[in-house]
Structures are given as structure tokens and as C-alpha cells.
Amino acid sequence: xxxxxxxxxxxxxxxxxxxxxxxxxxxxxxxxxxxxxxxxxxxxxxxxxxxxxxxxxxxxxxxxxxxxxxxxxxxxxxxxxxxxxxxxxxxxxxxxxxxxxxxxxxxx
Amino acid sequence: xxxxxxxxxxxxxxxxxxxxxxxxxxxxxxxxxxxxxxxxxxxxxxxxxxxxxxxxxxxxxxxxxxxxxxxxxxxxxxxxxxxxxxxxxxxxxxxxxxxxxxxxxxxxxxxxxxxxxxxxx
Numbered sequence: 001x002x003x004x005x006x007x008x009x010x011x012x013x014x015x016x017x018x019x020x021x022x023x024x025x026x027x028x029x030x031x032x033x034x035x036x037x038x039x040x041x042x043x044x045x046x047x048x049x050x051x052x053x054x055x056x057x058x059x060x061x062x063x064x065x066x067x068x069x070x071x072x073x074x075x076x077x078x079x080x081x082x083x084x085x086x087x088x089x090x091x092x093x094x095x096x097x098x099x100x101x102x103x104x105x106x107x108x
Numbered sequence: 109x110x111x112x113x114x115x116x117x118x119x120x121x122x123x124x125x126x127x128x129x130x131x132x133x134x135x136x137x138x139x140x141x142x143x144x145x146x147x148x149x150x151x152x153x154x155x156x157x158x159x160x161x162x163x164x165x166x167x168x169x170x171x172x173x174x175x176x177x178x179x180x181x182x183x184x185x186x187x188x189x190x191x192x193x194x195x196x197x198x199x200x201x202x203x204x205x206x207x208x209x210x211x212x213x214x215x216x217x218x219x220x221x222x223x224x225x226x227x228x229x
Contacts, residue, residue, distance in 0.1 A: 033214070033215035033216075035153070035215075035216075037153070042203055042205075042219035042220070042221065042222060043145075043153065043203075043205075043216070043219060044219075045208065045215045045216060045217045048208065048214050048215030049214050049215070052214070054208060054215075054217050084152075086152065086153050088153075088155070088215070091170075093170075095167075096155070096167060096169050096170060097155045097158070097169070097213070098155050098169075099145075099152060099153040099154065099155055100152075101152055102152040102153070
């Protein structure tokens with residue numbers, strides 16, 4: 001089982017806001033990175049660290065953290081945001097890294 | 109252009125050995141950690157481990173320790189993932205990836221295209 005737990009699936013209406021959460025004890029001490037993966041493709045980094053969005057990632061993607069929960073928010077979801085999203089951070093030992101269980105986002 | 113190019117898909121039998129590769133170009137390979145990620149079809153991403161080619165410092169995930177070996181040859185800018193005895197459960201797509209910053213891991217922003225490994229008798 002993963003040290004980082006995500007909801008399996010969420011849906012959002014086109015243009016609305018969706019928040020994807022990631023829970024784990026290590027998140028009290030370490031930031032999460034967030035990846036988007038579409039079918040048949042390699043993952044894409046959409047947010048990392050405390051407050052960093054890679055070049056080319058739309059500013060509708062943002063992230064936050066509180067206690068043992070990290071969140072990725074998509075404000076004004078677009079059809080192309082439909083994908084699987086994974087958080088990634090240290091495991092409970094704080095030594096190694098793990099991915100979250102993944103959340104499938106459907107844009108209605 | 110920064111690229112990671114992985115070796116081709118493999119079909120192997122249980123018990124066989126295998127080494128797949130990941131060749132970097134367009135950046136100083138020795139100065140970036142290179143990670144390996146497994147994805148069983150239809151399942152999530154799994155962190156396998158990471159290596160710093162500059163000094164071969166390697167961190168295998170506990171879930172994969174003893175199951176695979178991660179290595180690198182900085183002289184040819186190539187990282188490797190190796191099995192000595194494959195199992196059917198090793199069938200998956202394997203990605204290599206490079207972090208966004210030198211000498212530390214803050215997230216992988218460059219990914220290889222993935223190598224599909226099929227293990228079947």
C-alpha cells in the first residue's frame with residue numbers, strides 16, 4: 001500500500017474548479033510534487049515544491065498544503081485537463097520517495 | 109533539446125535476465141539524478157529508485173530493493189535498469205526521468221518514452 005493516499009476519481013464540470021487531495025504523514029514535513037498523465041503518455045510535472053509551476057503549465061493549476069494533506073487545484077477546468085493525477089513526496093521514513101495512489105479526473 | 113531516449117520494448121521468458129537503458133542528451137548527465145518509475149498497465153505509478161551518475165549514488169525503493177539493480181555509465185550518459193531473473197509480475201512499462209534541477213530531486217520534468225517489458229512463458 002502507498003504512503004500517500006488519493007481519492008480514486010473526481011469529476012468536474014467544464015470551467016469549474018476541482019481540488020485533488022493527497023494524504024500522508026510525510027506531508028507534514030515535505031512538499032508534494034504533482035503529475036498529470038494522459039492515456040498512453042509519460043507523466044507531466046504540473047506543480048512542484050512549495051509554490052512552483054514548471055514552464056508551460058497553465059496558471060489554472062495551483063497547489064497548497066496543510067497538515068498531512070497536499071492539494072492540487074484546477075481553477076476553470078478544461079477538457080484537456082481530463083487525466084490521471086499523481087502526487088509524489090517522501091515516504092513515511094522520509095528517506096525514499098513514493099507516488100500517491102492516483103486520481104482520475106473527468107471533465108464533464 | 110533535452111531528451112531521455114529509452115531502449116525498445118522487450119519480450120522475455122520467466123527466469124531470463126534483462127537490462128534496459130535510458131540515454132540522456134542535451135544536458136550534463138553527470139549532474140542530474142535519474143529516476144526509474146514502473147507502471148503496470150491500468151495501474152498507478154511506482155517509484156523504483158534513483159541514481160546520481162556523477163558518483164553512482166543510488167537509492168533503491170524498499171519495494172524494489174533486491175529485485176532490480178539501477179546503474180549508470182556517465183561516460184555515455186546512460187542509465188540502466190537490470191533484472192537477473194524476471195517474473196511475470198515484472199511485466200510493465202518502465203519510465204526513466206530527470207528532475208527539474210541539478211543535483212537534487214524536486215520533481216521529474218523530463219521523461220523517457222517508456223519501455224514496455226513483457227514477461228511470459
